[in-house]
Every structure is written in structure tokens, then in C-alpha cells.
Amino acid sequence: MLKRLLPTICLLLPLTAALAQEATPPAPTEEAASETETILLVGQRPGPGLWKVSKGDHVLWVFGSYSPLPVKMEWRSQQVESILAQSQEYLAPPLAHAGVGFWRGLTLLPSLIGMKKNPDGATLQDVLPADVYARWQPLKAKYIGKDSGIERERPIFVADTLFSAGLKQAGLTSGNDVGRKIDDIVKQRKIKVTSSSIELPMDDASSMLSDFKKSQLADTECFSKTLARLESDIDAMRVRANAWSKGDIEAIQKLSYPDQESACGDAIRNAEFVKNRPGWQNVAERKKALWLKSAEGALGANTTSFAMLRLSDIVGPDSYLTALKAKGYEVVSPD
Template identity: 60%
Template sequence: MLSRAIPALCLIALSGAAKSQSAAPGSAAVPAPAAAVSAAPAGTPPADPGEVAEATDPAGEKILVAGQRPGPGLWKVSKDEHVLWVFGTYGPLPQKMVWRSQQVETILAQSQEVLEEPGASAHVGWLRGITLLPYVIGIKKNPDGATLKDVLPADVYARWQTLKGKYLGDNDGIERERPIFAAETLYRAGLKHAGLSNGYEVRAAIDQQIKKNKLKVTSPRIELEVDDPARMIRKFKNSPLEDVACFSKTLERLESDLDAMRVRANAWSKGDLAGIQKLSFADHRAACDDAMRNAAFVKDQPAFKDMEARARAAWMAAAEKALAANASTFAMLHLKDILGPQGYIAALEARGYKVESPD
């Protein structure tokens, strides 16, 4: 969570400035926004039920070609006559997949509330955001004008050069970015090249159904209060990060894990729960979270302490409140937060709720 949250907070001034162009100020939310796409309209005939297929591009690379897919079924958490339906999100997914689930549409139409994934957000007024803009300039760059060649071990830099040439081409500007930011840019480019995306299209389709049914949406995010954002941004820009491990792990995923990503994407898209349960969700983000968690500018910010535990507690409290109040609630969690003995579903079961896994 930290690898996504803290850069977003450091860029909060940009969000605040963007809000100044709209009617009212708002908050900068940590989770990345969903890309705008069109959901399959009602009455659209189902696509060929075959699996997500693989094709080969002219360069000999495997890519995914996908039609309309339903994704996995939903977990049912219940007590008495009250039900919480949990949808497992996942990414990356095939770029050309059109997601549509009749089960999700039916449940949303019958629900009274939608519970979003756990996360964190920070509020800053648009006027204050504008005053922070000067501090944001150059926030992605290494301190003291260092380049990736200066801060990376020679063997890691050589691997970077190979993958950069393959996925980014001639991009000299990225050589001055911190490893953690350069790695994320490379990772996204690698996914795109492999016919994969982060899966925001699924969330966009769900959002359309939420809007259609005029549902109440609860975002159980924890609030990150920063007393002096300008100071935090300055300290971030001037502080070194131990992000070489994050960078190296990201390279490793692109070098060796793209085929496994395709297998995972295919399992999710066709609702193969047995296949999904065999998947490993360990990836480079843990190393990237550690780089941020151990940074000097984080350690003096009380708001960033125990973020994961606080976010989990907030979501669990919101889930139990919804279960008590509603006949039907639709909730979203990443699959890695659902599966396993430490997942949210297991925690609800331990509190006495009945849990039924999808068929």
C-alpha cells in the first residue's frame, strides 16, 4: 500500500490544483482512478465461451486476445437474512477483454450499498494545493541530479537497459528518475506490450452499474493527516530511498513472470476458482512498499504508521456495519485479500459469519 500511497500524497498538490478547475474542492485518493470504458450494454449476446486465447505478434511475442468474460463468482458472507457479496478484483488482465457478469449486475440491482476496497486518502483544499505546486516540480527525480546509472549496481543497470530498449525505446528523461518511479513506468509498458492492463476496465464497468442503480457507496479509507505537506514533499525530494530491491524485483517480474501473469489473467477471466486458488500473489510491490516504509521522511509522519492494519480494521468495521444494516451489500476486495487463512473472508468467518465460496 505504501508504494502507491506515498507518491500519491506527494503529488497531492497536483490533485488540488486540478480541483481548482472544477466547481468544488475535494480529496486526493490514494488508489489509482479507473480508466473510462464502456460496459457491454444490456441485451448484448454473450461472446464465444471459449478461453482467453493467445496469439503471436510479428515479433514472436505471445499476446492475449479476449472476448467477453464473466470473471470469478462472488463470495457470500451472511448472518441471518443479511448478505455481503464479495467480488474479487485482480490485475493485470487482458487488454481486449470485455468484462460482464450477469451475477454482479443482478446482485447490484438488489443491493442497498456498495463497499469499496480498503485504502487511504488525504484531503487538501484546492487553494492550498496550488501553493504546493512549486514543491512538486521534479518530485520523481533522484536527489542531486543523479541518474539511474549512478544509483544502480552495474548488473541491475545492464538488465534495465535491455528491458528499457524493449519496452520504452529512446527515453532519456527517465534516466534521471528514482528507481521506484522508473520501475513502475517500465512495468506498465511491459504489461501493455504483453497485451495486459491493470484491470481498471472492470471497475469502470461496475461503476456504471452502481450509477445506474443509484446505490450508496461507502469508501472505508483511512484518513492521512499531514500537518505540513510542503515540508513532507521537500523531505521526500531530498531523501534517498532504499529502492534498488524494488527496482530489481520489477525487472525480474518482466524477465520471468509475464507468462505466469497470462495464466493468472486467464484463470480470473473465466472464473476458474480452482486455478485462482493455486496462484501465488507474491510480487515486486512488497519490496517497493518496504522502500517507502523505511524512508526517513515516512518515519516522522504519524499518519503513515500501521497503514495496512488500520485500513484492514476500517474495512472490517464497515463490512460488519453494512451486514447489520442491509439485506444485501456488494463489496470489492483484491483476490490476494480474499484468499488464504489471513484474508478478510477468513476474518469474517472467524467472527461468526457464514461464508460460502463461489462454485
């Protein structure tokens, strides 16, 4: 329980868009979500093929994770299992951590009370534009129900609760079952694990929590774009989930959607309580630089290595693999 209570802000800071989810072009493509595709594929699915990064006879195989996926889908890839059996090193997904020790965490518990609430007792109706609040009402009724307490929470927290409820009702999950399965294989085979995580300093955790509770957040855009995802993108989410489970990366890239992840991340990254803390700056860039260093180290030391990245970190002009290609490595996409 303590782990869940400790700084909820740590789940939202740069750990959202810049650290988080999938590539997001500007607007939804309605016609791509055909009626037949709105039925989620369940049972055992292989997911996408692997990207091959190489120099000479040294190879790094990269697996692309994706979210959300069907709740009842069981992932099983014989290709991944076979390559992991040959690998000397596993590069864990790059993350950013903001933690405090157990006993220090206990002292912070009183500070967490009221952290999700709007400053000065304001309600959602007080802080949101009238048109955005009107859009929230039917979605609240559909996915959350009668919860008066949520009306006093900050829009960014409400958006997270609403989106999670929407995914659940749609038969989707943002959980990490695929990642856990890969972790299990790595542990069973005792493969060397290299972390590319950076630590976000929490030396002044009490002060940070206090500053957060008093600060205003520009999170209306985050809230509005979350509403847009649930208003227009549920069927397309199913299409993308099916596409990933079938290994159809092209289909995922063709389907665009409102980028609420970036908007929510911006609301936190641009807040005063973060701006005043240098150790919390440029998180995405630092994360990427550390992973690239780890990847080059693995390619230099091993004949076969394996890595897992979010799909958004694999494809596109600013992706991690594009950076490796610019350094002279050969990068081959799956068929």
C-alpha cells in the same frame, strides 16, 4: 493536469503493496504458462463467482477484482448485476487517500519540480548495483526506448514507468474498467455507498515534499523485482489474466511471481520522511479494520449487500474474509 502532478509520492506510499495488488508467493512457476494460454482471451468475460458471507438471512456478496487484465476484454457478469439489483448497500473497495485542496495544490506546484529525480543529480548507474543496471538496459530498450531523462529518476519511479510499458506491450492493463462498470451500476440503481477509505494527513505537504526530495530510498529491491517480473513473468501474467476472466481462481493462486509490489511499498513505508509522520503509519491495518466494521454494519442492517475487494484481500489466512469467519460469519467460496 493538477491532479496528476500533485504528490506523486501519494501514489506510491502505502498505496502500493500493503494497500495494493495481488497475493504474491515467492517465485515464478514456469511450466504453468503453456503456449496456448499466452493468447489473451478477449470479448465478453464473466470473471470469478462471488464469495457469500452470511449470518442468518443477511448476506454480503463479495466480488474479487484482479490486475492486470487483457486490454480488449469486456467484463459482463449477469450474477453481479442481478445481486446488485437486490442490494441495499455497496461497500466500496478500501483505499487510502492523501490529498490537498485545489488552491493549496497550486502553491505546491513549484515544490514538485525535480521530485522524481535522484538526490544530488545521481543517475541510475550511480545508485544501482552494476548487475542490476546491466539487467535494466535491455528492458529499457525493449519497453521504453531512447529516453535519457529517465536515467536521472529514482529507481522506484523508473520501475513504475517500465512495468506500465511492459504491460501495455503485452496487451495487458492495470486499469480499473471492471470497478468503473460496477460503480456505474451502483449509481444507476441509486444504491447506498459506504466508503472504507482512510485519509492520510497532508497538513505539512510542503515539508513532506522537501523531505522526500532530500531523502534516500532503499528502492533497489523494488527495481530489481520489477525487472524480474518483466524478465520471467509476462506469459504467466497472461495465464493469470485469462484465469480471472474465466473465473478460475485456483489457477491464479497456483501461479507465483516476484513480489515487487511489496518491495516498492517497503521502500516508501520505511523511508524517514514517512516514519516521522504518525498519521501515515499502519495504513493497511487501519484500512482493514475500517472495512470489517463497515461489513459487519452492512450485514446487520441489510438482507443483501455487495462489496468489491482485491482478490488478495479475499483469499489467504490473513484475508478480510478470514477475519469475518473468525468473528462467526459463514463464508462460502464460489464454485
